[in-house]
Amino acid sequence: MAPTKVLAAISWLVVMKLAGNEAHQQRMKLMTRDTDGAALCAMDPPTMNATMSERMSGAPGAVRCGMTCTSDVGCKHYNYVSTESKPCQLYHYRPTQFEVSPNCQHYFEPGQQNKLNILL
Numbered sequence: 001m002a003p004t005k006v007l008a009a010i011s012w013l014v015v016m017k018l019a020g021n022e023a024h025q026q027r028m029k030l031m032t033r034d035t036d037g038a039a040l041c042a043m044d045p046p047t048m049n050a051t052m053s054e055r056m057s058g059a060p061g062a063v064r065c066g067m068t069c070t071s072d073v074g075c076k077h078y079n080y081v082s083t084e085s086k087p088c089q090l091y092h093y094r095p096t097q098f099e100v101s102p103n104c105q106h107y108f109e110p111g112q113q114n115k116l117n118i119l120l
Helices: 003-025 061-070
Strands: 048-050 077-081 088-091 097-099 104-108
Touching (some): 061 104
Antiparallel strands (some): 077 088
């Protein structure tokens, strides 16, 4: 294979890998109530309370918690609770009980959202 073709193939692989990483990092979505768009919080017990990611220490807490979740292979959902001492609650399962709660936002990986119960 000519050197130019090898370089082109390597460049293509690098671009595809970087594009995959970008998509992976932006995969989480905020869960909201359908009626008014209010942010929901999972009330089911989390699998674990995690330490926030140190990468991008100046980023908002919800983003740092999301980075913690996306680096954990089992994490598909997380709560960010800004008033907690360990504000990052990771879920290795799909929570089913949700409610609007001040200072709490629930994020999920698209395709992982399931039937949910919203507590009033």
